[in-house]
Amino acid sequence: MKGENWRDALIAEVKPERYRYDEPLAGYTSFRIGGPADLLVEVNTRAELAELVGYCERTGLPWFFLGRGTNVLVDDAGFRGVVLRLGPDFARITAEDHCLRAGAAAPLALVAETAARHGLSGLEFAAGIPGSLGGGIFMNAGSYGGELKDVVVAAEVYQPGTGFASLNREELQFGYRSSILQKTGGILVEALLRLTPGDEAAIRARMKELNAQRRAKQPLEYPSAGSVFKRPEGAFAGKLIEEAGLKGRRIGQAQVSPKHAGFIVNLGGATARDVLALIEEVQTAVFQRTGFRLEPEIRILRRE
Numbered sequence: 046m047k048g049e050n051w052r053d054a055l056i057a058e059v060k061p062e063r064y065r066y067d068e069p070l071a072g073y074t075s076f077r078i079g080g081p082a083d084l085l086v087e088v089n090t091r092a093e094l095a096e097l098v099g100y101c102e103r104t105g106l107p108w109f110f111l112g113r114g115t116n117v118l119v120d121d122a123g124f125r126g127v128v129l130r131l132g133p134d135f136a137r138i139t140a141e142d143h144c145l146r147a148g149a150a151a152p153l154a155l156v157a158e159t160a161a162r163h164g165l166s167g168l169e170f171a172a173g174i175p176g177s178l179g180g181g182i183f184m185n186a187g188s189y190g191g192e193l194k195d196v197v198v199a200a201e202v203y204q205p206g207t208g209f210a211s212l213n214r215e216e217l218q219f220g221y222r223s224s225i226l227q228k229t230g231g232i233l234v235e236a237l238l239r240l241t242p243g244d245e246a247a248i249r250a251r252m253k254e255l256n257a258q259r260r261a262k263q264p265l266e267y268p269s270a271g272s273v274f275k276r277p278e279g280a281f282a283g284k285l286i287e288e289a290g291l292k293g294r295r296i297g298q299a300q301v302s303p304k305h306a307g308f309i310v311n312l313g314g315a316t317a318r319d320v321l322a323l324i325e326e327v328q329t330a331v332f333q334r335t336g337f338r339l340e341p342e343i344r345i346l347r348r349e
């Protein structure tokens with residue numbers, strides 16, 4: 046990129062409706078960690094999205110797409126470039142027969158709630174996942190035996206360089222905590238989910254039960270990004286970490302949760318540096334003890 050005035054040049058050409066200079070990202074993440082983005086832009090139409098990403102690609106400006114920030118760790122130095130979010134017009138949810146059509150910015154919990162209200166079963170597992178639908182599909186988020194891949198039929202994706210396209214489930218290439226979007230850099234704007242008719246009371250009871258299990262097992266009283274590591278083949282990250290004696294281990298204000306060793310929590314004022322140091326310590330200790338290489342599930346956004 047960029048001379049001193051690249052931000053003014055971008056604003057003058059793309060004319061986004063909502064943007065902020067030097068916006069601290071901590072407030073946009075569930076970890077409550079992260080320095081400022083040079084420019085944070087919230088887009089509210091497909092045309093604005095295409096124009097903004099097109100501009101960044103043409104001019105070589107680094108950009109990053111942020112959902113609800115519940116699976117990311119942002120560098121203390123922030124991000125040198127453009128951080129892009131979808132605005133409220135991308136959060137609409139409508140019911141059609143046994144399907145829900147929802148914008149990528151819709152909170153997963155709200156999508157699950159809407160399904161329940163229409164007596165549609167299949168999203169009970171997602172009621173307690175704090176991310177957006179788009180982030181959930183990007184990650185193929187799942188819990189308690191369900192995954193988004195089980196219900197996603199099609200998705201509309203903006204692919205930098207080629208534009209908007211509809212992808213079906215096969216084309217989304219879901220895997221454990223992965224989808225094609227992690228390889229292509231495509232931005233999901235809307236998805237169609239196929240659900241099963243069910244009894245509203247039973248659906249709500251199941252959601253309530255799963256959320257109670259979460260509250261009992263997870264340190265929801267502290268900021269975090271959920272499970273830090275992917276589940277290694279044939280084992281559970283939390284169990285391996287606990288067995289390595291690291292439950293409660295602390296670096297600065299970051300701590301391996303004493304309640305659930307798969308979570309790293311921010312005790313108040315933790316830095317990305319603290320969290321990264323703790324991740325490394327956990328990876329080394331678990332590898333030395335068991336031979337398992339723990340791979341982070343969370344996405345790490347580093348200063349360019």
Ligand SMILES: Cc1cc2nc3c(=O)[nH]c(=O)nc-3n(C[C@H](O)[C@H](O)[C@H](O)COP(=O)(O)OP(=O)(O)OC[C@H]3O[C@@H](n4cnc5c(N)ncnc54)[C@H](O)[C@@H]3O)c2cc1C
Nearest residue numbers: 112113114115116176177179180181186187188233270271
């Ligand atoms: C307390 C807690 C509990 C959690 N429990 C679970 C759980 O049970 N199961 C589970 O799977 N996860 C869980 N998570 C992790 C997280 O909520 C999910 O991964 C969620 O789907 C991330 O969505 P997000 O909108 O916050 O994405 P972000 O964290 O903002 O982004 C994550 C990645 O997705 C990309 N992305 C986001 N939106 C889009 C989009 N529209 N198009 C393309 N790419 C996009 C981003 O670029 C980034 O690389 C938990 C997190 C917390 C804090």
